[in-house]
Amino acid sequence: MSWKKHFESAMTLEISAEDQRETFRVRPAGSDPVTVSLPECDISVVEISAGGLSFVRVGMKKETKAVIQMSLPEVPGNVDVKIEVMRVSDDGHVHCRFVDLDEEQEDKIHYYVLCRQKKMITDQRQKISR
Numbered sequence: 001m002s003w004k005k006h007f008e009s010a011m012t013l014e015i016s017a018e019d020q021r022e023t024f025r026v027r028p029a030g031s032d033p034v035t036v037s038l039p040e041c042d043i044s045v046v047e048i049s050a051g052g053l054s055f056v057r058v059g060m061k062k063e064t065k066a067v068i069q070m071s072l073p074e075v076p077g078n079v080d081v082k083i084e085v086m087r088v089s090d091d092g093h094v095h096c097r098f099v100d101l102d103e104e105q106e107d108k109i110h111y112y113v114l115c116r117q118k119k120m121i122t123d124q125r126q127k128i129s130r
Contacts, residue, residue, distance in 0.1 A: 023049040026116040028073070034112070037069040037078075045070075050110050052083070052097035060085055060094045072112040079108050 025047045028034040034045040036055060043055045053070075064085040069078045083096040098109070 023051040024113065024117065025049040026113055026120065028116065029119070032073040034073065035071045037071075038066065046093070048109070048113065050098075050106065050113055052086070052095065054093060054095045056092050057094050058092040060088055060092075062086070062088055065099070072108060074115040075108045075112050079105055081105055081109075 026049070027047055028045055034048055034053075036043045036045055036053070038057075043057055045053050045055050047054045062085050065082065067080060067082050069080050071078055081101060082099040084099050085094055085096050087095045089095075098105075101109070
């Protein structure tokens with residue numbers, strides 16, 4: 001059946017190994033940032049997912065572990081989580097993973113990421129319809 005062969009070939013999707021991620025990342029809205037409180041200062045998050053987050057902070061070292069307090073728009077209160085620095089780029093971009101999340105922490109982060117995804121999709125549709 002030719003339609004079946006055509007359909008199967010249209011469904012093929014290739015993703016390079018370096019582009020594969022376990023969780024979807026989002027950029028917080030500039031007007032409604034995600035903030036992280038470290039002992040020394042408060043920082044705005046650049047990207048966040050259910051697996052971790054990134055921010056810019058000069059001086060942090062790989063494998064550093066810390067407990068941070070996050071303020072997530074759409075989520076009441078703060079979320080206290082443990083992070084581990086996985087890598088730091090030359091420009092001070094710090095990439096962290098969440099460590100030992102409990103179910104409530106994970107649910108709050110997932111909820112925020114899902115709300116942000118929905119908002120991004122709505123914004124994209126509005127741009128297209130103009």
